[in-house]
Amino acid sequence: MKIGIINYQACNLKSIYSTVYNLGYDPIIIENKIDFLNIKKIIIPGVGSAKHCIDYLQKKKIFEEVIKFKNLGMPILGICLGMHLFAEKLFEHGESRGFGFIKGEVIPLTMNSKFNIGWHKLKIKKTENRFIKKINNDATFYFCHSYYFNVSQSNFEYSIATVDLDKEVPSIICKDNILGVQFHPERSQNHGVNFIENFIENFQ
Amino acid sequence: MEYCKKCVIPQTAETNRFDDQGICSVCRQIEVKDGLDWVKREKNLKEVIKKYKNQNDYDCIVPFSGGKDSTFTLWYLVKILGLKVLAVRYDHNFLRNTLNHNVEKTLTKLSVDFISYKSNFKLIRKIMKESLIRRGDFCWHCHVGICAFPINTACEKNIPLLFYGEPSSEYSSYYDYNDNEELNVEKFNIISNLGIQAEDMMEMLKERYPNEVFDDRDFKPFFFPSQRELNKKKIKALYLGSYIPWDVKKQVEIIKRELDWRGESVEGVPPEYDYEKIECALQGSRDYTKYLKRGFGRTSHLTSIDIRNKKKTREEAIELVKKFDGKKPKSLELLLQILNISEDEYNEIVKKHLIYPNTISTKKENENRNIFHEEFEDLKNKFRD
Numbered sequence: 001m002k003i004g005i006i007n008y009q010a011c012n013l014k015s016i017y018s019t020v021y022n023l024g025y026d027p028i029i030i031e032n033k034i035d036f037l038n039i040k041k042i043i044i045p046g047v048g049s050a051k052h053c054i055d056y057l058q059k060k061k062i063f064e065e066v067i068k069f070k071n072l073g074m075p076i077l078g079i080c081l082g083m084h085l086f087a088e089k090l091f092e093h094g095e096s097r098g099f100g101f102i103k104g105e106v107i108p109l110t111m112n113s114k115f116n117i118g119w120h121k122l123k124i125k126k127t128e129n130r131f132i133k134k135i136n137n138d139a140t141f142y143f144c145h146s147y148y149f150n151v152s153q154s155n156f157e158y159s160i161a162t163v164d165l166d167k168e169v170p171s172i173i174c175k176d177n178i179l180g181v182q183f184h185p186e187r188s189q190n191h192g193v194n195f196i197e198n199f200i201e202n203f204q
Numbered sequence: 205m206e207y208c209k210k211c212v213i214p215q216t217a218e219t220n221r222f223d224d225q226g227i228c229s230v231c232r233q234i235e236v237k238d239g240l241d242w243v244k245r246e247k248n249l250k251e252v253i254k255k256y257k258n259q260n261d262y263d264c265i266v267p268f269s270g271g272k273d274s275t276f277t278l279w280y281l282v283k284i285l286g287l288k289v290l291a292v293r294y295d296h297n298f299l300r301n302t303l304n305h306n307v308e309k310t311l312t313k314l315s316v317d318f319i320s321y322k323s324n325f326k327l328i329r330k331i332m333k334e335s336l337i338r339r340g341d342f343c344w345h346c347h348v349g350i351c352a353f354p355i356n357t358a359c360e361k362n363i364p365l366l367f368y369g370e371p372s373s374e375y376s377s378y379y380d381y382n383d384n385e386e387l388n389v390e391k392f393n394i395i396s397n398l399g400i401q402a403e404d405m406m407e408m409l410k411e412r413y414p415n416e417v418f419d420d421r422d423f424k425p426f427f428f429p430s431q432r433e434l435n436k437k438k439i440k441a442l443y444l445g446s447y448i449p450w451d452v453k454k455q456v457e458i459i460k461r462e463l464d465w466r467g468e469s470v471e472g473v474p475p476e477y478d479y480e481k482i483e484c485a486l487q488g489s490r491d492y493t494k495y496l497k498r499g500f501g502r503t504s505h506l507t508s509i510d511i512r513n514k515k516k517t518r519e520e521a522i523e524l525v526k527k528f529d530g531k532k533p534k535s536l537e538l539l540l541q542i543l544n545i546s547e548d549e550y551n552e553i554v555k556k557h558l559i560y561p562n563t564i565s566t567k568k569e570n571e572n573r574n575i576f577h578e579e580f581e582d583l584k585n586k587f588r589d
Contacts, residue, residue, distance in 0.1 A: 021432055022430070022432045023432070024432050024433075024435035024437075
C-alpha cells in the first residue's frame with residue numbers, strides 16, 4: 001500500500017518514512033502535485049512553523065491537492081503541525097489560513113510553561129470507533145509543541161482525546177477521514193509504531 | 205559479590221536487577237506469574253491459531269532442537285492443538301547421542317515433517333573463536349542460527365507462524381510476563397546476536413585471517429530478515445510459554461511419558477536435572493566459561509528456578525551449587541582442540557570478559573564424574589584436523 005508523506009522542507013521525513021517502511025508498506029515522499037498518484041493514505045509530518053509550511057504548500061500547489069484528497073474521502077493523518085493545518089486559522093509566526101477541516105484556531109500554550117516537551121498518557125473518550133478502541137489506554141506518547149489546537153465549541157465532539165497539561169488540550173482530533181494527533185507517534189517507540197500501523201490498517 | 209536473597213543468582217547475572225529488599229527481578233517476575241489470567245491467555249492462543257490454521261502448507265513452524273522445551277512445544281501443538289507443524293532445526297555441530305535418539309523418537313511418534321540444517325564446520329570453528337575472543341562466548345553461531353534459520357525458513361516457505369517454547373522472562377529480565385515477547389529484529393539484536401550481525405562477523409573474520417578466502421554466501425544462514433520483511437510477510441514468532449504457564453518439571457514428565465523422551469547427564473549439572481541442556485556436547489564448557497566470567501554456573505540457574513517455584517529451599521540449592529558449579533569439565537579439552545588454543549590462552553581470553561565484581565578463582569577443581577567418555581572420544585576424533 002502506498003502511503004504519501006508530505007514534504008514541506010522542514011519536517012522530520014526520515015523517521016516517518018522509516019516507520020512506514022519497516023511496517024512493510026511503501027512510503028512515497030510527496031513533493032509535487034503529481035506525486036499524489038495511487039496514494040491510498042497521507043501523513044502530514046509536524047516539525048516547523050505554520051506560516052512557512054502553509055506558504056510552501058501553497059506555492060507547490062500541494063495545499064489544494066490535500067483538500068481534493070480529503071474530499072475524495074481518502075484518510076489523512078496530521079501530526080502536530082500537520083494536525084494544526086486542519087484548523088481555520090493559525091497564529092504561529094504571523095496569521096495564516098489552514099485547511100479549515102475542523103473549526104478552531106491554533107494558538108500558543110498559555111500555561112506556566114510555553115512549551116510541552118515530554119511523554120504523556122492520553123485521556124481517550126469512550127467510543128465505539130474501531131480505530132480508537134485499538135489505542136492502548138496505558139500508552140504514553142511523546143509531545144513537543146508550543147502551540148495547540150483550540151477547537152471551537154461547535155466542533156468539540158471531534159476532539160476525541162486530550163492531554164492533561166495545566167488545562168486539557170486536544171491530543172487526538174478525528175472527523176470523518178481526517179485524523180490529527182498532537183503527539184509524535186514516529187518518536188513514541190513501540191506504541192507510536194502501533195499507532196501508525198493502526199492508522200494504516202484500520203482508519204477509514 | 206551480592207546474591208539475591210531469595211534465589212542464588214548473583215549480581216553479575218545479565219539483566220537481573222535487585223530491589224530494596226535484595227530480591228532479584230527474575231524472582232519478582234515469577235511471583236506475578238501465578239496471578240496472571242492464564243484462562244484469557246489460552247483463549248488468546250486459540251484466537252492466534254484460528255487466524256493461521258489451514259492457510260498455508262503448514263500451520264506453523266516449531267524451531268526444534270529436541271531439548272525438553274521444544275519437544276514439549278511440538279507435542280503440545282500437535283497433540284493438544286491438532287496443528288500441522290514443520291519442525292525446523294539449526295544443528296550447531298555438537299548434538300549428543302541421546303538427544304539424537306530423542307529427536308528420532310519424537311518425530312516418529314508425532315509424525316511430524318522435519319528440516320535440519322548444519323553449516324560447514326570449517327567456518328563454524330573460526331566463528332566460535334572470534335566470538336569467544338570478542339564476547340567471551342563461543343556460541344554466536346548457535347545463538348544466531350537457532351533464531352535466523354527457522355525465521356528464514358518461515359519467510360521462504362511462507363509459513364508465517366512460529367512457536368518457540370520457554371519465554372525469556374523465566375530466567376532473565378529483558379522481557380517480563382506483561383510484555384508481548386516476540387522474536388523480532390529488536391529482540392534478535394538485543395539478546396541473540398551478542399551485538400554482532402552476520403555481516404560484522406564476516407568482516408571480522410576477513411580481518412583476522414587476511415590470507416584466507418571467505419565466501420560471503422557461507423554467512424547467508426546467519427542473516428536475520430529485516431523488520432520490513434517480517435511485517436510484510438506477517439511473520440509472528442511467539443513463545444508458547446506466554447500463553448500457557450511454563451512448568452518445566454511437569455512438561456518433562458509429559459514428554460517422558462508420552463514420547464519416551466530420555467534425560468542425560470550433563471557436566472556441572474546435578475543428576476536430578478537430567479532434562480536440562482542435553483543437546484550440546486560443549487554445554488559443560490559453556491557453563492564453565494560463564495562461571496569464570498560471572499561466578500555462577502548452570503546449577504545456580506536451575507536451583508534458582510526451583511526456589512522460585514517452591515520446589516527447593518535456598519539452603520538445599522546452596523549445597524548443590526557448592527558441589528556442582530565451577531568444576532573444570534572434561535569437554536574443555538574438546539573445545540580447546542576445536543578452537544586450536546591452549547588452556548592458558550583460553551583463560552587469558554576469558555579473563556578479559558570478567559564481570560565486576562567477580563574475580564577469577566585460581567583454585568581449579570576438575571569435574572570428577574566421567575559422564576560421557578565414549579561419546580567424548582568419538583567427538584574428539586571427529587573434530588581432529
